[in-house]
Structures are given as structure tokens and as C-alpha cells.
Amino acid sequence: MLNAHQLSFQFTAGVPLLQNVSLAIEAGQWVGLSGDSGAGKSTLGKLLAGYLTPHKGNVILDNATLPTSGVQPVQWLPQSPELAVNPRWRVAKILREAWTPSEAQCQAFGVQPHWLSRFPHALSGGELQRVCVLRALAPGVRFLVADEISTMLDPITQVELWQALKQKAEQRRLGVLVISHDTALLKRLCTQRYHLSNAQLTPIS
Template sequence: MLEAHDITLGYRPGVSVLRGVSLQLAAGEWLGLSGASGSGKSTLGRALAGHHTLRSGSLQLDGAPLPRHGLHPVQWLPQVPELAVNPRWRIGRILAEAWTPDAALRQRFGIGDDWLERYPHELSGGELQRVAVLRSLAPGVRYLIADEISSMLDAITQAELWQTLAEVAEQRDLGVLVIGHDRALLKRLCQRRLWLENGQLCAEA
């Protein structure tokens, strides 16, 4: 179980983006998170993956603090995949930095062998997003924070990406937090949905 307990954080002194936020995400569960632009959705996602220092509250995995070193068991996937990769590295090295997925899994994500010698700028946004998702699935990862990962993709690529990710998540019992504005998509993918407003969470019907 991934848990946030009464967390508060902000970027400027005296201004809090998140205020007393608590949530639970179980292994194998898909949880949707929506809210207006600027409500703090991405901030919460990055915080769960250890990218922010909390002002107060705590994050726990199975009742223990999240690790500070080594592979983080919670991986944040941004909307813009360029933010997740080194532009000077070839795709093969980008993947190998986290782990070495076998050819069968690469093929499931539509990543051809020839991609491994390319640089990020030589792939389309949809292609690079597949690489970023695959990279996040290293052994030891237990939760994914999918932050608007399909909002810039065409409908076919979007459907293919979610289908493949759902299959792998089910096989590995991964918990997935899906952040997005497309509430119809969240309803299709997720068992529960939350709404973030003014830095606080509430359940969404």
C-alpha cells in the first residue's frame, strides 16, 4: 500500500500548493486524479515519487518510509517524455540506465530494435512516451504515477499505450495513479477517482 498522510508542501514560503492531503493506493489498483489546471495534481504526483520535500506529513510504502536511495519504487511519468530522458543519450542507453527489458517486452510496446540506436529527437512524441513508460517498469517498481501521459497522443496511440500498460500492470500487480483532465478516460481506466481543488482532495462520483 502506498500512503500519503496529511502531506503539505509548496514552492514559496507561506504558500502551500497541497494542504493536508491524504490518500491510499493499493497494489494492483488504478486510481484517477483530476482537477482544474494549477490545482496541484502534478505536484502531488511528483511528491509521491519522492521529487519534493514535504513541509509536513509523511509518505509510506507498506507502513515504512519510502527509500531515499537506489531505485525508487514509485515512478513519475510526465506528460512531456523529453523531461524523463537525457537528450544526449541513445534510446538503448536510456533504457539500460534503469534496466534491460527483453525484446519481447519491447515489442509489446512497439519499440523496434532499430530504436535503440536513435536519439530522443529522432522519435515522435508518442514513440518517446512508449520508451519512457517502458523505462519506468524496472524490477522493483511497484507504483506508477501517469501524469497526463496520453494527452498529446492521437486516439489510436493512446489506446495502444493504455492497453499495453494495463496488461503489464496486471501481471506485475502494479498500482497506478492516473492524473488527467479527461474524466471519461479516468472513468474507463480507474476503480476510484479523486478530485483535487485548492490543494485538498475529495472523492469524485
């Protein structure tokens, strides 16, 4: 289980972005998170994945703190995939940074063989997002934070990406936090949903 306990965080002194926020995600569970722009959704996702350190509280994975080296068991996937890759690396190296997926695994996410020799700028946003999602599924990964990963994609690509991710998550019992403004998407994918507002997390019935 991934457990965030009483997290508090702020960028500006005296202005809490998150205050005593707690959230638990079980293996295989899909949890949805909505909220207004600037409410702190991405910040919470980064805290869960170890990209940020909470000012108060802690993030625990199976009764232990998150590791500080190696492939991280909690992966954060940002809305803009170009922010998550080295622009000087070809796609093959970007994938190998985490693992080397098989041809069948690449096909499942629509990653074409001829992409592997290209640099990130030579791919569309949807193509690069497929690469980033595939990279995040390295062995040892237990949880994913999908932060608006389909917002900029066309409808067909959105469906294909979520279908592939859903199938892989079910096979490996990955826990997934889906951050999105799309309430219909959250209803369709998630068994539990929360809304973040005024630094507080509220369950949605």
C-alpha cells in the first residue's frame, strides 16, 4: 500500500498548498483526483513519487519510506512528456534508462520500432507520451501517478493509451492515481475519487 500521512506543503511562506492531507492507495486500485488549476494536485502527485519532500507528514510504501536510488517504485507521469525526457537522448536510450521492453510490450503501447532511433522532438506529443508511459512500467514499479497524461491527446489516442495502461496495471496489480479535470474519465476508470480544494482532500461519493 502507498500511504500519504498528514502531508503539508507550501511554496510560499504562510500559504499552505496542502495541509494535513492523507491518502491511501492499495495495489491494483485506481484512485481519481480532481480539483481546480493551482489547487495542488500535481504537487501531491510529486510528493507521492518522491519528487518533492513534504514539510510535514510522510509517504510510506509498505511500512517503509520511499527508496532514494534505483528505479523508483512510484512513478510520476506529467502532462507534458517533453519535460520528463533528456532531449539529447534517442528514444531507445530514454527507454533503456529504466528498462528494455520487448517488441510485444512496445506494440501494446503503440511504440513503433522506427521511433527508437529518433530524438524526442521528432515525435508528436502523443507519441512521446506513449514512450514515457512505457518507460514508467519498468520491473519493480508498483504505483503510477498519471498527471493529466491524456489532456493534450486526440480522442482516439486517449482511448488507446488508457486501454493499454489499464490492461498492464491489471496484469501487474499496479496502483494508479489518475489526476484529471475530466470527471467522466475519473468515473470510468477509478473506484475511489477525491477532490482537492483549499489545501484539503475530500472524498467524492
